[in-house]
Amino acid sequence: MDLGLKGKVSLITGSTKGIGKAIAIEMAREGADVIINGRKKETVDQVVNEIKKKFPNTNPQGAAYDISIAEEREELFKQIPKVDVLVNNRGIFKPMNYFDISEETWQHFIDVNFYSGNALAKFYLPKMLKQDFGRIIFIASEEAVMPSGEMPQYSLTKTMNLSLAKSLSKLTVGTHVTVNTIMPGSTLTEGVEQMLVDMYKDSDLPKDQWESDFMKNHRPLSQIQRLIRPAEVGRFTAFVASPYSSSFSGEALRLDGGLVPTLY
Numbered sequence: 332m333d334l335g336l337k338g339k340v341s342l343i344t345g346s347t348k349g350i351g352k353a354i355a356i357e358m359a360r361e362g363a364d365v366i367i368n369g370r371k372k373e374t375v376d377q378v379v380n381e382i383k384k385k386f387p388n389t390n391p392q393g394a395a396y397d398i399s400i401a402e403e404r405e406e407l408f409k410q411i412p413k414v415d416v417l418v419n420n421r422g423i424f425k426p427m428n429y430f431d432i433s434e435e436t437w438q439h440f441i442d443v444n445f446y447s448g449n450a451l452a453k454f455y456l457p458k459m460l461k462q463d464f465g466r467i468i469f470i471a472s473e474e475a476v477m478p479s480g481e482m483p484q485y486s487l488t489k490t491m492n493l494s495l496a497k498s499l500s501k502l503t504v505g506t507h508v509t510v511n512t513i514m515p516g517s518t519l520t521e522g523v524e525q526m527l528v529d530m531y532k533d534s535d536l537p538k539d540q541w542e543s544d545f546m547k548n549h550r551p552l553s554q555i556q557r558l559i560r561p562a563e564v565g566r567f568t569a570f571v572a573s574p575y576s577s578s579f580s581g582e583a584l585r586l587d588g589g590l591v592p593t594l595y
Contacts, residue, residue: 334573337362341572342414344398344451345421347374349520350470353561354418355382355391357569364390366411368421370397398447404454413458416572419448419492420470424485424522432484444488445495452499456508465508466572469496470564473516473587479549489514493583500581509580511571516587517550519558554589 341358345351347369355365359382367382369375372395382391394411396403398421422444427436452467459465474482475489493512500510517523519542527541536544546556567586570576585591 334361334569334575336416336569336573339363339415339572340366340411340413341416341418342366342368342394342411342451342455343418343420344368344448346418347371347378349522350515350518350561350564351418351420352378353565354420354470354568355565356385357562357565358416358572359386359389359391361569361573362386362389363416363569363572364392366392366394366414368394368396368398368407371395398451399443401450404447404450408454413462414455415459415464416466416468417451417455418468418470418568418572419451421447422470422485422488424482426481426526427484429480429483437484437487440484440488441491444485445491448492449495452495452510456499456502456510459508460503460506463507464574466576467496467499467508467510468568468571469493469510469512470568471512471514471583473514473585473590475512475514476583477591481549496583497581503580507577509576511576511580512583513564513568513571514583514585514587514591515559515564516553516590517546517558518564519560523558550590552590552592553587557588559586559588 341363343351343355346355346367359365367375367378375393375395379391379393396407469492471489471492474486475493478486496510496512531541
């Protein structure tokens with residue numbers, strides 16, 4: 332299916348690996364000109380070259396900036412003054428005991444997972460409104476609405492993403508600009524792979540059973556009983572970014588494998 336993304340300038344933050352990279356790949360597959368963001372130029376360039384090789388009819392660019400730092404965001408804005416699609420994907424997570432979380436850690440998670448995306452939305456949204464087209468997408472998590480208790484500092488910031496997206500959608504009423512949040516469930520990114528290693532490396536459980544054991548004991552409400560793959564999130568995000576996703580805005584879109592109970 333042609334999603335109508337050909338030539339759409341699309342900035343995906345934190346897109347050198349994991350969900351962000353998968354989103355960039357799927358959007359480039361649809362013809363979007365993706366902007367790869369990460370903190371290290373060599374890694375950014377590597378992904379840009381990979382996407383250019385796979386999708387030679389697109390024009391990927393690199394934007395090697397730490398968007399949690401105000402000065403580097405300003406450099407990003409100079410390089411990329413306008414976008415059609417902004418995917419606020421960059422985020423950090425780490426299982427932590429609530430009583431061990433310092434004030435500095437709380438602030439760091441808020442700076443990276445909330446303030447940086449807010450700053451980008453504040454810069455690009457007026458330009459989207461002026462051209463009467465745009466998509467702002469926040470990549471959150473099921474932790475935003477159903478915290479597991481394993482990483483409260485992360486869950487808090489994802490709930491903040493939901494609230495911000497809803498507030499921003501109120502500024503787009505009657506336009507062709509939409510603001511939505513996507514809430515993936517537990518996804519098999521590099522970070523989650525390392526988390527499984529940390530959890531099971533000292534156990535006797537075979538590696539090929541780590542995923543199923545994790546889902547059974549830590550995500551028992553999941554209907555699919557497996558970790559979501561990044562490409563699945565990428566494909567869904569490409570649709571939400573497309574002109575065809577015009578009938579909803581301000582939504583918290585669940586991609587959690589049935590993990591979060593629904594009340595009818």
